[in-house]
Amino acid sequence: MNEPPATERLNEALLDTVRRAGDGTLPPARERIARERLALALTRPAAPTPFRLALVAFAALALLVPLLRSRQLTYEIRDASVAPEKGYVRPASSAPATIDFSDGTSVRVLADSTVRIAQADLFGAALVQEGGSALYSVRRRAASSWRVAAGPYVIKVTGTRFLVRWTPASREFSTDLLEGTVVIEGPGAPGGVQLFAGQRLRANPSGQITIEPLSTPPDTRPPLASAAPSLSVAPSIPAEPAASSPQAPAPPPAHSGTPRAASPEPRPVGRAPGQELGALLDGIELEGAEAFAARSSAAVVMEAADAARLGRRAALARSLFAALRSRHPGSREAAVAAFLLGRELDERSPGQAIALYRAYLAETGGGPFAQEARGRLLAAVARASGPEAARPLAEEYLARHPSGAHAPLARALLGAHGE
Template sequence: MNRLEELGRRVAEEQDRALIGVERRATVRRRVLGSASSATRRRAVRVLAVVAAAAALVLAIVALRGSRERAMTFTVGDDAGSAGAWISAPSDRSVDLRFSDGSALVADPAARVRVAAVDAHGAHVVVEAGALDAAVVRRAATSWRFGAGPFDVRVIGTAFRLAWDPEATRFTMVMREGSVLISGGIAGAGQALVAGEVLVADVARGTLERRPVLAPSVPSASVIVEEPVVVAPPAPAAPEKPAVAIAGWRRLAAEGKYVEALESAEKHGFSSLCASLDAPGLYQLGEVARLARNHARATEALTTLRKRFPGDARSAHAAFALGRVAFDGKGAYSEAATWFETYLREQPNGAFAREASGRVIEAHQRAGSVGAARAAAERYLATWPDGPHAGLARTIVKN
């Protein structure tokens, strides 16, 4: 049944109920009027019927619109999903997310994602680390967004694979059906990607590559592409620590085994690694600790990076990561706001500028700093009026 038929059905039901009421009121009216002419009584009934029908039409439209505007629901595996909650897939299996509109996501083992918001038209999904496969159902007014690092993906109805490696700051998008618009970071204002194309963005190197999907060597029902991997920088010379020890935690990190990677780093001296690694290695170590949810070790590695390499671009990236540790890990929202603002001071046009600006709004709001949240929201809207935090920013400005 299409929307017009549904509207007609509801109008008919409301009219039937209204006319029953009209007949009852007409009976009462006849008793009251008594001597009134039959023509007068008929006119009164007709007027009441028209008024009731009009009211029924309005009620039906409102009811139908209300049913259409209800936010979608979703499940994570067999459990009901909750917007805003982080979803961490186990290291040995994937996790299915199914939405009430028929759309579905499959998060790879060890992936970490968050359904930040859900409404009647779609969802805003954040990929913190790892990869997912998505099949989004096209409907009227469909509006889905996927965020990964500094990148924002707008989706109408399509199937694709998205991967984000936070340590290597590498974004990969493989289109299977439909098309998307990718913006943010080195993607700029927008990169349209269509079925059969791959986009790989390396934030650290500042490179953006587009190419056709590699044809599979054997027939397959799905697209076969090379999986994104962590490109680890060379280990520095450290005679007191075997190179195999450094390679060990990096290899585990590349496999998405962040807890095991951190354990490996601890066995060979976490603080010693902080003192010997170069800037890329320190940033990677800090991200491993953050993703393993060891906030103390993440803070140690990232603050060491900022002290040892103050002029390196990754020093600013470390400030952004420290903001995430404070916000997502410790719930220290004022501290998080300070770190995000530090990143923006050091790299106002950096790869994470838009995301940091949005997280500043969230941090001030949760810290109860109303004035600071409003000021941050106004700055955000002036720069990114269509960004992923624009809805939150407008709500704060209006209030």
């Protein structure tokens, strides 16, 4: 059951070189860190598989749909003396009708007026005032969008109270803004005109717009009759006290004053495997990397930094590498820290990374990371200062490492300059 006999093969000397180079043993300290890292990973919940993710998404959707449905805007019509047609509210001449929306918004449709509910969804409603007068009290909500169309005019509403009059026959339009702000678009204001509380916008049949102050500003809380005396609906629209107004800001939640940062993130406690290393790193974090480096040998700081790096605690690893360089200058570990710190900063701070790679190469004159340091230096300089600046580095890289990982980049840089 063997493959066909080969007359030629690679000799054992080469294959032995591969076996030796790819030896799987680690120095004891690194092996211990790797084992601790596995133990630490076992204490964490497993990363969700695609199947689990799909399951979670499905469950979330199943919960979300009823929630969205519950937040869907619904409405009821009160006091309509005649049964409304679908979407239409047309009070009889004797009394107004009220549309109560589930989000707290209400629309008072006055006698002999017509309002059509064109759309009502999660985010608000679009109403068409086909004629007559109506008072709108729109509840302010995040991301809500209300529109009221009256003839050629459209009122964009966030949260406010306003009275709209529209007479189709004479094409006269007016809006009295009692609270908040609205933007009105229409003939004479194609880009929209903003109206503030206490103002009235009038538009005549030719589309000419005038804005004037209401005779009694809304913050004096007048009865509606004083703002629109001809409507005679004041008794049915009480002026709400500020505290109970739907527009009044909600009181802050009871815990809103507690800053999150004040309570440190709880860490798991117990004797689970892997916590020894985690606890060590926690301790260094509390003590501060500089203080830890000041009282520890360079080798110990390097080991801790390595553990932080392999344990995906990048910020702590960076602090430890920096502390290693400041507290143990001239040591072999400090030189290696320059390279590793440079690599950590490669993406976010190429200038610093370049300086650190240069420092590593200057301090060691070679060493196990020299090839990668030269390659990364070359790439960082090309990125930060352009191909021209990187050209000498590319030449040096190719001379030293013709088949290195960055050789294609070096050749590309030299090739781009006519070589």
